[in-house]
Amino acid sequence: MIEKIIKRDGRVVDFDISKIANAIWKAMQAVGEKDKSLSESLAKKVVEKLESKLSSNQIPTVEQVQDIVEETLIEAGLSKVAKAYILYREKRAQIRKEKMQILNKDYIDEVDKAFDINALRVLVSRYLNKDESGRVVESPKQLFQRVAIHVTLPSLLYDERVFSKKSSLQKESKIKIQDYLGKARIGKYFLNIYHLEALERLHKRMNKEKLMKKDFSEILNMLTKDEFKDYEKEVDEYYNLMVSRKFMPNTPALVNFGNPLGMGMACFVLGMEDSLLSIMETLKNAAIIFQSGGGCGYNFSTLRPEGDFVRSTHGVSSGPIAFMTLFDKMTDVIKQGGVRRGANMGILNSDHPDIEKFVVAKKGNLQLTNFNISVFLKEDFWEYYKENKPYPLINPRNKQIVKYINPKNFFDLIVYQGWESAEPGLLFDDNINRYNPFLKALGKIESTNPCGEVLLYPNESCDLGSINLWAFVEEEYDGEKRVVKINWEDLEKTVRLAVRFLDNILDINKYPLKKIEERTLKTRKIGLGVMGLADTLFELELPYDSKEGLDFMERIMEFINYYSKLESIEIAKKRGSFPYFNKSFYKNGNLPFRGFYEKESWHFDWEKVSQDIKNHGLRNAYTTVIAPTGSISMIAGCSAGIEPVYSLVYEKKVTIGSFYYVNPVFEKFMEREGLFDDNLIKDVVRNNGSIKNIPYIPQRYKNVFKTAKDISGKDHVKALASIQKWVDSSVSKTINFPEDVSIEEMKETYLLAHELGCKGLTVYREKSIAGVYTVPQEQKEERKVMTSLKDEKVKGPTIYKEITPSFYTQEDYITASEKCPQCGTPLIVKEGCKICPNCGWSACSL
Structure with a gap:
């Protein structure tokens, strides 16, 4: 029986037959086959043949397995599927090569594989550590490890062996934390100098608050003896949360945690x-x-x-x-x-x-x-x-x-x-x-962060992170019938873990100013939001501007808010409520969102939540915010925030060539209909990224695959209001209008936003801001040959790289000189901000 397999990077990991079945199934889908059970039976044949060829105790390699998959498909008379599988292997080889070039590595590990090509470009451009010459000296895996370790540190000081709400002030020992480098550890994870500095800083504050049983030298000795090894599991949880792309914290946390600045907050x-x-x-x-x-x-x-x-x-x-x-x-x-x-x-x-x-x-x-x-x-x-x-x-x-x-x-x-x-x-x-x-x-809140979604008093700040809803979509087949659902159980676990992640950030964060630290910790506001909503609606075949789509938005946000509150209550039981709890209306049983006061729309027992907060307190004054996710959604490979997709296909011109990005769910559906080819890409580009006016696409798909420009301003507002109903703070969203919209229609939309309870409004009329990206119009020359760089293992956009230079000129898609200051790509407008679709730069990217 095969139990292990040798990966291309030399790692020996557990053998998983489902991966073979999934690869065969993808090849079957590419040629229109719809019997998923056949892929599972073929995978079993592959394993049987493999076992017959291996000597006793021999561990197969990935290449050996793939060779036998090809043999098995051909022997089964599935020549078209075999061809699709061979092409899949070639694509995978091309993707591996591309990723190695981006990361400047001679191999790619399991984390590199988990992220698509564009995500790795963004990580290299903005997130991975570099030396003085600008050379990348950190891998994505190392990035997520340093962040996960950093976020776990507060949990060590809340351990019952060192934490008590009734402790006396501990003496401050003079120590050199450098002496503990290479010794202080949490299981398999060793703390770097910035982790130790952050832990010392937090210990000093908690000691002043008389919450520490031990001085810091004793904490360090415990780390040296690996007495906190049980927290290795928590590091793993935070690490896997990010690597699975189910959740991402805001950009400052990814950049600064485990690094010199140590500041993980985005909004002040x-x-x-x-x-x-x-x-x-x-x-x-x-x-x-x-x-x-x-x-x-x-x-x-x-x-x-x-x-x-x-x-x-x-x-x-x-x-x-x-x-x-x-x-x-x-x-x-x-x-x-x-x-x-x-x-x-x-x-x-x-x-x-x-x-x-x-x-x-x-x-x-x-x-x-x-x-x-x-x-x-x-x-x-x-x-x-x-x-x-x-x-x-x-x-x-x-x-x-x-x-x-x-x-x-x-x-x-x-x-x-x-x-x-x-x-x-x-x-x-x-x-x-x-x-x-x-x-x-x-008194009244009269100010917000740069994108308007975080409602704060002066000297308050908030740490943000977003759940990738698309990661919880599960597709199954009952015969030839496609069944799509949300994994609600997994989503609940992720919400709870993300709340703990964000609450720990509040403690371990290195605040830029003392008065900001003091005020922030009085209310302990966190901002758990979402991204990937548009992709999720595509998968579920729910039009963004339909009643069913709006109902889904309400349900998903109520779900996230509900479990975020339950987890905040649980943390409060162990660590205490936010200090201003008795200054808030929570003590009277009120909650900070409109949905609580409209009982007819409840799917959960909010009365019990209210009572539990009165009885046990709440750790965080706010738990939910919908923030812009420009860069982190690019890393996660999903649509941004709660925005509809801006364009189903668009071109990027970067220093290394021209690329076409195709929404992956749209591509999948069009492939199954036998409609996806270069001509479709050409037609979508000609139609400004929309399929609304493409005659050969069935109407059912036109109803589902709507872009931001296909949706009326009023329907944008209705979506905003549906989400706002279950959000504590506010929501970052752009209300899009076509270029020819009347001022009167815009005025009606503004008034509707106020009437429906929206807390703020950001608008964008097509071409009203000079210099932003617009989808290029087709020119007379024929399109050049393109090769797909889609990473089949990763949910994310397909990238089509032209072998010959693009026939588009600069003038076709640049309306003025305003470009990304980092990479020169024309900017687009979404989530209330101008953002670079290539490297993720934004004036308010989080």
């Missing part, structure tokens, strides 16, 4: 008072945050308006927009953690005297290029709007009314600027603060 909000000293202090703090890898949001409404009197100088104020320009210039020269430029969110309240100037501040996108801007539409605005009463603008310095404006004209101005420049966004005060747990104790 800074406040400022109406004084030059305070403004410059905030500017300095923002620079420090950018250097560490985070982005900042600010509400500038505390600043007196332009031209207002300044007592200290007997002069006049420059106003908030002038100071925003100062922040914008600073951002240009500070690079975040060596990975990305700084990102800002500038907010101004609707009743500020400079609000009209603010609304048009980014007209034509000619200034404040490092800012997203949003109007904070105050709750009382709607009263004036509905009655068309003059709306007062109030000087924040003396609270006196400066002037009145027409609220309808003002709202129309906002809509027009959204139509013209995709800015400003809107933040709805009433919808934000209606479910704010700290409204009574801390």
Whole structure:
């Protein structure tokens, strides 16, 4: 009986017959065969033949197994399947070669295999450690190991052998942690210097809080003796969570954990008072945050308006927009953690005297290029709007009314600027603060992070991570009938593990500023979100803009929120609630999302959740946020966030050539229909990435495979509202409009968003932002021959690399000069941000 197999990199691993069956099944599907049971019986024949050829105790190699698969298929009279399998082997060999070139390695390991080619490019470009010459000195496997170790460290200090809520202050021993390098370990995992520094930093804080039974030297001795070896399992869990691509933390954690900066948080909000000293202090703090890898949001409404009197100088104020320009210039020269430029969110309240100037501040996108801007539409605005009463603008310095404006004209101005420049966004005060747990104790939240989805008080921050929904789609066959379902049990386990992952980040994170550390740990907000929604809906054949699609969105978010709350309760039982628990409405049984107050839509016992929180507390004031997933969704090989697919096929021009990316679910369905070929790719590209107007594609597929541009603005908003219903904080999503949309239609969409309970709104009208990617139009020359670089083992986009140069010119797809500052690829707009589809760079990539 065969028990082991030798992999190409020399590793000996357990033999798994299902892998043979799966490979045969893929070859069968490629030629239209639909009897999956045949692939299983053929796999058994392969094993029988292999056993007959091997000597006693001989371990087969992968190549030997694949040779026998070919023989077996030919002997079974399945010549077409055999040909498809041979082509599959050739593709796999080509992919291995491509991956080795990308990683500059002479072999690829099991982690390299788990990620598609594009994911490895992104990892090399932005995530893997490099030496001074820019040469990669870290593998993806080593990256995920250093992050998993780092995230596990807090659990060691919550171990009952060293942790107690009633401990006394321990003495601080003078030690050299360098002496423990190569000795301190968690089972098979050895801690590097940055892991040890992080652990020491956390121990000092917890010791000051009188939570430690042992001093740090005793902790180090325990590590040296491997007394924490039981936590090797937890490291493995976090590692496998990322390598399986079921969950990814935000970019700073992947870049900085186990490395010098040690900062894993992406989102910060800074406040400022109406004084030059305070403004410059905030500017300095923002620079420090950018250097560490985070982005900042600010509400500038505390600043007196332009031209207002300044007592200290007997002069006049420059106003908030002038100071925003100062922040914008600073951002240009500070690079975040060596990975990305700084990102800002500038907010101004609707009743500020400079609000009209603010609304048009980014007209034509000619200034404040490092800012997203949003109007904070105050709750009382709607009263004036509905009655068309003059709306007062109030000087924040003396609270006196400066002037009145027409609220309808003002709202129309906002809509027009959204139509013209995709800015400003809107933040709805009433919808934000209606479910704010700290409204009574801390006042209103009036600020967000750069992409608008994380609602924070000044000096608060939030760590983010996203679950790849597509990873939980399971496809089975009952005869020839395709059956697709969500593995809810596995999803629950992943949600719970991801909550522990993110909660540990709060403890082990190296905060850029002490006051941010203190405020963040008072509320312990985490942001568990999702990605891969569009791919999941494709698999389930649910149109994004259908009632069934919206119902699924609600159900999936309720599920994730429910189990995230249950896990946060469990952590609170052992480690304690967030310190501001008694300042929140949780103690009264309230929850921070609209779905809790609409019992008719419940699928779970939320009353019990509420009661359990009252009885046992809650570890995290927020558990759910839908953040942008630009880079991490590229690593996971899935669609971004909750966005519909931007284009089913699109071209990228990079330094090493031209590539065509095809949505993998679309490709799979078209292959099964016998429609997938170069002509289809050509037609989709000609139709701006959509299949809506391609006559030979069946209507059922046109209903399912809709792009962002095929969906109306109102249906985008309905999707946003469906997700928001079960999300604690807010949601990053772009409301897409066609180029020819009317301003009135956009206005109706804005009003619908407020009516449906959305907390904010970001819009993008096609071509309203100069310089972003548009799918190239077909030219007269015929398409060159293309070769597929699809990695059959990995869910992800097929890459078609042209053997001859692309017939597209630069002018065909660049509408202006705005390109990715890292790789030069034209930018696209999704999740409220401009993002590079090649390397993942974004102004607010998380």
